[in-house]
Amino acid sequence: MRSRRVRDxxxxxxxxxxxxxxxxxxxxxxxxxxLLVITPARAGDPALPEAGLAALGESxxxxxxxxxxxxxxxxxxxxxxxxxxxxxxxxxxxFPTWPLxxxxxQALAQMTVGRTLKLFAGGATMDRHGRTLAQLERxxxxxxxAALIQAGMARAYSFPDNRALAAELLTYEQxxxxxxxxxxxxxxxxxxxPGELGGMVDSYQLVEGRVVTAAKPQSRLYLNFGTDWKTDFxxxxxxxxxxxxxxxxxxxxxxxxxxxxxxxxxxxxxxPLIDVTHPEQIEVLxx
Numbered sequence: 480m481r482s483r484r485v486r487d488x489x490x491x492x493x494x495x496x497x498x499x500x501x502x503x504x505x506x507x508x509x510x511x512x513x514l515l516v517i518t519p520a521r522a523g524d525p526a527l528p529e530a531g532l533a534a535l536g537e538s539x540x541x542x543x544x545x546x547x548x549x550x551x552x553x554x555x556x557x558x559x560x561x562x563x564x565x566x567x568x569x570x571x572x573x574f575p576t577w578p579l580x581x582x583x584x585q586a587l588a589q590m591t592v593g594r595t596l597k598l599f600a601g602g603a604t605m606d607r608h609g610r611t612l613a614q615l616e617r618x619x620x621x622x623x624x625a626a627l628i629q630a631g632m633a634r635a636y637s638f639p640d641n642r643a644l645a646a647e648l649l650t651y652e653q654x655x656x657x658x659x660x661x662x663x664x665x666x667x668x669x670x671x672x673p674g675e676l677g678g679m680v681d682s683y684q685l686v687e688g689r690v691v692t693a694a695k696p697q698s699r700l701y702l703n704f705g706t707d708w709k710t711d712f713x714x715x716x717x718x719x720x721x722x723x724x725x726x727x728x729x730x731x732x733x734x735x736x737x738x739x740x741x742x743x744x745x746x747x748x749x750x751p752l753i754d755v756t757h758p759e760q761i762e763v764l765x766x
Contacts (some may be wrong), residue, residue, distance in 0.1 A: 525625030525651065527599065527616040528644065535598035535613050540591040545569065546583025546632060548610065549591060557598065559587075560612040561648050562624045563636035563683065565662060578667045583632040590626065594618060601643020612641060625651050631661020634668070634685075634742075637759045639723065645759035670740065673704040673712035676751035685742045686712065686753070687764070693735040700731055702739070710750040714741055720756045727758045738764040 538551035546564025549557050564587070565580035598613035606612055615623040624644075627633040628651040635652045637645040655663055662668040671679070673688035688704040691711075695701070698718040705711020716724065716731055724731060740762040743753035755761060 525622040526620055527622035532599035532601050535600050537597045539595050543588040546587050556610045558610040558612055559624050560641050562633040564633040578665045579662050586632045602641035628652050631655040631663050639757040642757055642759055676712050676745055679745045680747045683744050687740045689738045690734050693732050713752045714755055716755045723757050729758055
């Protein structure tokens with residue numbers, strides 16, 4: 480049995496050197512951001528669905544830390560909930576910059592610095608670092624998270640205590656990926672096959688494959704994407720997460736033989752494994 484490795488939240492993906500090469504930002508993506516910055520929100524721009532969200536006040540943006548974190552005039556540091564932008568080292572030793580990380584930071588800065596944002600919560604409102612967790616709406620109505628995903632500058636990234644609007648952000652992500660905008664033109668962020676995950680422990684990946692077997696031997700449910708569960712890619716869903724699936728009307732045991740897209744951090748436990756904590760981590764591609 481392989482030993483289990485606990486992910487260091489600051490760990491960087493262990494991807495081949497060739498895939499670390501940064502793809503050009505691209506005139507099309509840059510042009511899209513110029514429109515977002517210099518013009519008011521237009522009919523086709525993403526608007527925040529405020530229904531069911533709690534207002535957390537408003538403030539002007541003074542600076543941007545990275546592609547999904549900014550500082551407000553009122554002193555709050557805000558982590559844009561619902562997305563994951565390419566990561567910068569931010570003082571962490573031996574942490575390589577992810578491709579397009581600086582582009583993402585600049586994009587968020589161009590979109591928000593000097594602008595007033597309204598903050599909304601659909602779940603937990605603070606993370607363990609003391610940052611405010613919020614969906615952001617610019618004063619002209621632009622939904623900041625969706626605009627970043629739409630331009631290919633971030634991926635959808637949810638948590639069990641912050642699932643609001645995950646489905647909407649996944650839809651924007653699908654469109655950006657189909658158009659190969661931003662990160663989706665870079666091999667570092669491409670969707671992975673279950674058979675290539677062995678060297679990617681401690682990295683966040685999107686994985687597509689067909690479930691070979693689905694089983695629930697005890698309290699945890701396992702979706703196996705190969706014939707040997709001791710070495711092949713597996714998705715694990717614990718009892719707490721299964722309650723969320725049941726509440727959503729989903730039964731993962733029925734997914735045997737179906738093709739899924741799964742997102743999460745790769746661990747090593749009897750082969751590569753993703754612990755799924757909530758339904759939005761899995762997209763069923765074939766009904």
